[in-house]
Amino acid sequence: MNAPEPKISAARPVIRQLDEAAINRIAAGEVVERPASAVKELVENALDAGATRIAVDYADGGKTLIRVTDDGCGMSAEDLPLALSRHATSKIDGSDLLNIHSFGFRGEALPSLGSVGRLTITSRVAGGDAASVTVAGGRMGAVRPAALTRGTVVELRDLFYATPARLKFLRSDRAEATAIAEVVRRLALAEPAVAFTLRDMTGGGEGRVMFRADAGNGDFFDALRDRVGGVLGADFIDNALRVDVEREGLRLSGYAALPTYSRGSSVQQFVFVNGRPVLDRMLLGALRVAYFDFLSRDRHPAAVLNVECDPERVDVNVHPAKAEVRFREPEAVRSLLISGLRTALSGAGHRASSTVADATLAAFSAPQGAARVYQMDRPSGAALSRGFAFQAPLQPVQAGFAEAPSARVEPVAEAADLTARPLGAARAQVHENYIIAQTERGMVIVDQHAAHERLVYERLKRQMAETGVTAQALLIPEIVDLSPNDAARLLEHADELRRFGLTVEPFGGSAVAVREVPAILGTVPAAALLRDVLDELADLGTSQLVQAKVEAVLSRMACHGSIRSGRQMRADEMNALLREMEATPHSGQCNHGRPTYVELQLADIERLFGRR
Template sequence: MNADIRNIRPVIRQLDEADANRIAAGEVVERPASAVKELVENALDAGARRIEVTIAQGGKALIRVADDGCGMTAEDLPLALARHATSKLADGDLVNIRSFGFRGEALPSLGAVGRLSITSRVAAEAARIELIGGRLSPVRPAAGNRGTVVELRDLFFATPARLKFLRSDRAEQQAVLDVIRRLAMAEPHVAFTLTDETDGRTLFRADAEQGELFDALAARLDRVMGREFAENAMPVHAERDGLSLTGMAALPTYSRGAAVAQHLFVNGRPVRDKLLLGALRAGYMDVLPSGRFPAAALFLGCAAEDVDVNVHPAKSEVRFRDPAAARALIVTAIRHALAEAGHRASSTVGTATVQAFRAEPAGPSVHTAPLRYQGDYRPSLGAIQSSFAMQAPGVAAGAGFTGAGFAGGGFAEAPSARVETDPAPATDSPLGAARAQLHENYIIAQTADGMVIVDQHAAHERLVYERLKQQAADTGIRSQALLIPEIVTLSDSEAARILAIADELADLGLVIEPFGGGAVAIREVPAMLTRIDGPALIRDILDDLEEQGDSQRLQARINAVLSSMACHGSVRSGRRLTADEMNALLREMEATPHSGQCNHGRPTWVKLRLADIERLFGRTGL
């Protein structure tokens, strides 16, 4: 039988239009969210200022996109549903692309796998056309407002096998919501609404923002990514070599457990590009612990001819004419923003601390609301005076209240707490003035509007670490020559790739040379790395170069050694500090970049606002 099959000559035939459209749909429309993306991008290209999206069953049963854009005439509608027909590619110029769409594949692909109808109005009359399973209906008059309404029902009814690969309605609904959120960030001057027709719920709403671009963008990010992100984000601005970068990047202590809050845009187009995501990780390399991911919304702008968006049918990947410049701009801008942030730590750390202080209910009868003094329950004047007397310094033993817990009178200083008898005056400095040291590790400082708790070991460890890094940058990394060079056998292309960055590696103490053929010789290694597997390191660096175009692996290993040195050379837990030493530590933290988190990415200090503390004791409203 196999012999018979080999003797049969396959016949080449032209695919009919329906089959070709279904194949194209497999590349363009993977799930309902893909269809929503294509339709909303068409609306944005049409100049819409208000876009309303309605879905049912996560988009499987219905996707409706209504806009107030320029619309299409009755003569345009049949052409809009023809393959490779578009109004966005002037004179076939694939270099100067300034629109979201340009392939002319989305609408015919959607009509090939679902029941598609378009109603559009330009002037006095509207027109409607349908494309169901690849079958085109004639254009008919219709009623409608200015703009376009595209309705897609029963997605993948013509290719039922694709339905088996879709996820639950809730998961598909969330994917649609993520698409709308990203496009809303890209176009802050456009109003977006997403509604679930099943129960009439509004899943997302963002009114058009006013003002200049950055002000509108900041307001839109506040609406889309949440108030917490806005409060804990740093503005990012940078320009270099015809590239511009703007947006917001979160503090390291406001990190996430997954890369769900990373939004990157190129010339306003949402992308998921490995080069840019790698640059974002590199920017946070030295301030985030393993397993944590930064949150950011970054907008990279460049000349249209400097980026190729015609790489993937979904247009989610791009190629830069100078990828190294794009990557360097992102890394440098983020590191500069982190340095400008100085000692800042995220406000969510303080919120979590306040929540940790709240007492757990003892039982079902315990009131969860804070106590309020009202009417006869307000303490008397005598009780208040006795309370103040108990807090006065030098209270004699036995004075004031007596009984259980108060037999000794006054308050006894706990062995693990040191209180400054002559504390420094109140200060307007961000980290305040030191008032006490608890458990020989935690500094309590008073600020103008609250208090700060500092982990002295973690804070000083970061300060020493930053000094060591600065010394290494000023004097260079010392290298140690190997008695016998290590030979690493590579392919010719790999050897060329690693030797292209030989000068950069030499600055970090790793000296390599060509050894003939595809081999390279490791002549010197960083002196501080006592144990190093040279060949494995070379191959790891090559993997980084292949994946993201750059490698921070050797720098990360050197930083790990410096971090360990800082840990052993910093103030240890259990050491008592004087008031001058504590305040000197606070002032140095304020002047040192990245001092808001330790070498492992954890916060070094927590701030509690006075209002939060008062709420803990039910003092609000008194």
């Protein structure tokens, strides 16, 4: 039974020119996916206009109202109709599509929005009169005088009213409002010197402020630090490392969080290219690779990073939404991001995130029903001293002394000096697994097994880096048949794989021969290993799988070779462990990303007992 082909008609198809309204609606399908897309385009236009203050208002998740107000350079009455024309822009002259220094440049956003909604633009240039123009469903009205102090106000009402089928694909008002807030947050992180306000106008009135970020002061890093703290919270910035690396005309700057401040998802990963927010798979993959030795697979790093380069070395004209980019030298960018982050993490030494201590303090709770003791009810210091003296055990009075000796035991001089060290002086071991150390500012609790496991692991990695990975030659090379594309992709990375003991060579056609495997892995099913490597290459553009497997074996060796839980340690052994932790990078977390120690400040401890 031959079914008719729905795309083939008996009559010859006629080629016709689409009208301008249809063209703009098709373009709107690429540029304006949802209300958040419209907000992104309008805020980027405001930033390109040099705005220092931007206000975004929306109602019903942006479906009925989106209004963006800025104090930028504005447009004249003559410019307004041209701004609503397709492919009309002030950002470029069209002679060079690679040398782009602005957010927008395609000239599609405003005509696309006007074709699917009711769009009104009111603007005023310095020294001129304000003017307004309205376009609804692609039909433009006349330019009229208006009242406006400065800048531009773009108001979009009834989004997709001209294409009602698109409304069925929008999510709930709350989901669309969340997407708008995420867009504004990303752009606020990209421009820390610009003030942003986001207001929900649903229900009328003055609305409800959902987000506010004041303009940052000082240099770039000071302004970015203030902005990141305001957008992501003080916890992030308290546990973030400053990143500033420059190499071969590329610069990586921003803040990256400590591994122990990992998240359950990638919601706190913000990557920018020349200040443009992007969702680039290669950059996000490189971020994950930089942390893969410190986090388990179900945890994600947090970072706000900007890659700066000559605009001609990156193509932002890959997609109308401009969320994807293509670098001329992707390997150089990837290498800079990985090495820059690992250098910053190594510089953090043994430091662990403060949220670990906060969680520890939160785990302590006062006895239920305990009466609150106020400062005025506590005895004075003199009364406490007399009480302690009264409770001291009786000891025989030696000749020549009129007073009984104090019950307080003075620490030895060596231990007193060690309290000035970051991890302090060991005082005790509890449950044969946790070391209690005293510092000048408080106390440290160390998981002896987890800490020593990281130390042994780092030692094994250093030895491997010095001597290389020993390869085991196969008596009979294993031949693996692949598709032509997979074989070419695998052989392209053959040198990188050889560094970790996996030697792959072409064997004719699309087959490859596995001649050597890492000796430390033992018996390895080569075909399964190669397919896992290919999956990672397709996903990230690079593969750390072989290295990860080798280092997983080293991690297991470190686990078995480290101090076991339940072993009693002498004071000198505990102090030696603390000193080695201070000298070893990444010792603040174990091989699985968990913290190796908790530091509690004396002020926090006193607060637990109601002394403050």
